[in-house]
Amino acid sequence: MIITFPHMGSLAIVLKALFGNLGCQVLVPPPTTKHTMELGMRFSPETVCLPFKLMLGNFIEALEQGADTLVNCGGVGPCRLGYYSVIQQQILEQLGYRCTMLTIEPSLVDVYKQLKKIAPHASWGQIYNAFQVAGAKMNLLDDVGRVINSLRANEAVQGSVSSLWEQAVKAIDMAETCQDVGDLRQELQQRLAVVKTSTTKKSLRVAIVGEIYVMLEPFVNQNLERCLGNMGVEVCKTMFLSDYVKGHVLRRQKYVEIYRRLAALANPYLSHYVGGHGQKSIAYTLLKKQQGYDGIIQVYPFTCMPEVVAKNILPKVSQDVGMPVLTLAYDEQTGEAGITTRLEAFIDLLQYRQAKTYESGKLDCEQYRLQKGY
Amino acid sequence: MSLRVGLPQGLLYFQYGTVIERFLSELGAEVVLSSETSRSTLDCGSALDEMCLASKIFFGHACSLRDKVDYLFLPRLVSIRPGQYTCPQIIGMPDVLKHNGGKLPPIIDVHVDMRQKPRQLYQAVIAVGQLLGRGVAASLYAWFRAWQCRECLRSGKKVLAGRPRLAVIGHPYIIYDRQVSLDVLGKLDRLGLTVVTPEMVDAGEINRGAAKLGKKLFWSNSYDIAGAAMALMEAGCPVQGIIFITCFACGPDALVGELIRQQAWRRNIPYMQLSLDEHTAEAGMVTRLEAFADMLKRRPKA
Numbered sequence: 001m002i003i004t005f006p007h008m009g010s011l012a013i014v015l016k017a018l019f020g021n022l023g024c025q026v027l028v029p030p031p032t033t034k035h036t037m038e039l040g041m042r043f044s045p046e047t048v049c050l051p052f053k054l055m056l057g058n059f060i061e062a063l064e065q066g067a068d069t070l071v072n073c074g075g076v077g078p079c080r081l082g083y084y085s086v087i088q089q090q091i092l093e094q095l096g097y098r099c100t101m102l103t104i105e106p107s108l109v110d111v112y113k114q115l116k117k118i119a120p121h122a123s124w125g126q127i128y129n130a131f132q133v134a135g136a137k138m139n140l141l142d143d144v145g146r147v148i149n150s151l152r153a154n155e156a157v158q159g160s161v162s163s164l165w166e167q168a169v170k171a172i173d174m175a176e177t178c179q180d181v182g183d184l185r186q187e188l189q190q191r192l193a194v195v196k197t198s199t200t201k202k203s204l205r206v207a208i209v210g211e212i213y214v215m216l217e218p219f220v221n222q223n224l225e226r227c228l229g230n231m232g233v234e235v236c237k238t239m240f241l242s243d244y245v246k247g248h249v250l251r252r253q254k255y256v257e258i259y260r261r262l263a264a265l266a267n268p269y270l271s272h273y274v275g276g277h278g279q280k281s282i283a284y285t286l287l288k289k290q291q292g293y294d295g296i297i298q299v300y301p302f303t304c305m306p307e308v309v310a311k312n313i314l315p316k317v318s319q320d321v322g323m324p325v326l327t328l329a330y331d332e333q334t335g336e337a338g339i340t341t342r343l344e345a346f347i348d349l350l351q352y353r354q355a356k357t358y359e360s361g362k363l364d365c366e367q368y369r370l371q372k373g374y
Numbered sequence: 375m376s377l378r379v380g381l382p383q384g385l386l387y388f389q390y391g392t393v394i395e396r397f398l399s400e401l402g403a404e405v406v407l408s409s410e411t412s413r414s415t416l417d418c419g420s421a422l423d424e425m426c427l428a429s430k431i432f433f434g435h436a437c438s439l440r441d442k443v444d445y446l447f448l449p450r451l452v453s454i455r456p457g458q459y460t461c462p463q464i465i466g467m468p469d470v471l472k473h474n475g476g477k478l479p480p481i482i483d484v485h486v487d488m489r490q491k492p493r494q495l496y497q498a499v500i501a502v503g504q505l506l507g508r509g510v511a512a513s514l515y516a517w518f519r520a521w522q523c524r525e526c527l528r529s530g531k532k533v534l535a536g537r538p539r540l541a542v543i544g545h546p547y548i549i550y551d552r553q554v555s556l557d558v559l560g561k562l563d564r565l566g567l568t569v570v571t572p573e574m575v576d577a578g579e580i581n582r583g584a585a586k587l588g589k590k591l592f593w594s595n596s597y598d599i600a601g602a603a604m605a606l607m608e609a610g611c612p613v614q615g616i617i618f619i620t621c622f623a624c625g626p627d628a629l630v631g632e633l634i635r636q637q638a639w640r641r642n643i644p645y646m647q648l649s650l651d652e653h654t655a656e657a658g659m660v661t662r663l664e665a666f667a668d669m670l671k672r673r674p675k676a
Contacts, residue, residue: 077592
């Protein structure tokens with residue numbers, strides 16, 4: 001049995017650690033590329049959302065390399081993700097691939113059943129350890145990612161933070177035990193603390209809201225956070241893999257509480273859950289305004305149902321609270337220049353707004369000059 | 375004077391319209407229907423970005439009632455069956471309308487969420503009754519009367535026999551809206567085909583058909599159309615062809631269409647998918663329907 005799974009940002013590192021420690025043979029699919037996209041597009045229904053196509057592409061590439069067991073996620077709706085696995089399995093069968101699809105439904109009984117199929121001989125201790133290591137890696141990746149996203153805006157040497165991030169990802173991938181990950185955390189914290197920054201100007205702060213796959217997968221969002229960081233913008237992603245796992249899968253008390261507060265915040269605009277992260281996109285727009293952010297970027301795959309609902313309400317939210325919102329829908333046609341132009345225009349607008357705030361007397365002139373760096 | 379309650383002719387109106395109309399009039403309200411879909415409905419609905427065609431049309435209908443009514447009847451239909459949702463755009467519709475529709479009359483947006491508690495429907499019924507100044511018993515009785523009238527409508531449908539049988543699969547709000555579907559049912563009839571739609575399939579058969587699909591579909595409408603398609607393909611005398619009609623950007627249909635296509639392919643049943651949007655031209659549609667009809671008639675019987 002050779003196990004494989006789709007890519008989503010750094011998900012592969014986490015799942016590789018999980019299944020590897022369960023004693024399975026793991027094949028990480030080749031990194032998502034244009035070729036993956038073309039494969040996925042060729043065999044997918046035309047108007048299905050982008051994650052479906054890319055996941056299918058990942059599966060095909062992994063099957064070509066010899067994988068025979070695909071791990072996929074299930075769901076209970078109303079987002080389409082919950083029904084991906086059925087259709088993908090049929091498409092792969094029609095293409096003549098021989099494989100087993102293990103769909104992990106969000107219920108404890110089902111997780112246990114699938115676990116028994118994946119690792120029939122693993123002891124409880126081994127299972128516990130596998131989840132511990134995978135969880136530790138996931139938390140460290142996301143913690144470092146958060147710092148990186150705000151640090152990049154003020155780096156003194158262009159590219160230094162991004163290269164640190166790449167080194168960190170490699171090191172985390174190599175770590176074998178929880179102890180290793182703990183040591184690595186110490187080391188990375190020290191390295192992050194000594195990154196040279198220029199503190200002369202106050203950078204803009206932008207939050208990214210929207211659909212998780214597009215937010216996490218740099219191939220799809222065309223390195224959105226790096227792009228913004230290089231423009232001198234501090235980026236806050238409102239959803240990381242660890243947030244999703246802790247909030248939606250494990251339903252930790254802390255997250256359930258946060259989500260309840262967010263739902264209450266979004267209530268005047270969207271008073272019911274519409275699947276996916278639609279309601280959260282609206283809630284975070286309001287929350288980030290309160291926290292003094294300068295702008296919001298909503299990202300989602302074209303035809304994503306929950307986000308389209310949010311998208312149609314966001315202009316009103318934006319108008320009511322005075323928060324600029326840029327909406328970016330990604331599909332397989334998305335060109336790099338188009339996105340860059342829009343981002344540049346949006347950032348220009350935010351800078352203009354920031355300048356106006358200062359000029360209107362909320363900050364005195366001296367401070368303003370100091371912060372703008374002239 | 376009785377209250378005027380507006381009922382937009384879109385989305386689930388095509389399934390529950392008669393019941394709701396009857397229910398509201400039993401409660402003593404004057405029901406004002408929006409007129410049939412027209413070019414201006416579509417134009418008005420285009421204010422929404424990236425929503426599916428049916429949602430845009432619904433929006434157009436709701437806006438057209440703006441100055442004519444005291445209330446807009448727009449319940450938030452989260453789920454109409456245990457374990458299933460309607461669809462994210464239908465769930466979000468009341469909010470989308472409120473924040474894009476400009477100045478609107480008050481909206482009756484009671485929640486109907488039968489996903490976990492089927493009896494929640496009765497709470498919704500009572501809430502509507504209260505808004506219209508009726509008591510609990512009167513509201514429930516009105517609902518009971520209205521539901522009965524639905525039953526007698528359903529039993530009235532008949533299936534024609536003799537000509538090649540073709541299944542037209544799609545959401546009721548697409549295939550029964552003559553403006554949106556460009557009267558596809560009438561056109562096929564004139565081409566000499568017997569058309570079967572999911573509404574003509576018995577609920578029991580739908581359930582048996584859907585059970586063969588593997589994982590249960592969690593959108594109630596898609597469950598019905600996929601189950602009906604399966605039932606029609608598996609029947610003793612299966613349909614000779616399937617036309618799947620969808621509207622652009624319908625989320626569930628992207629997957630369900632593929633599901634039905636694969637099932638049809640396995641059974642060697644011809645399948646055609648027609649995707650509609652606000653730019654659909656009649657000639658393009660007619661050509662495709664004619665070609666499909668010709669193919670069905672000339673195809674050697676297996």
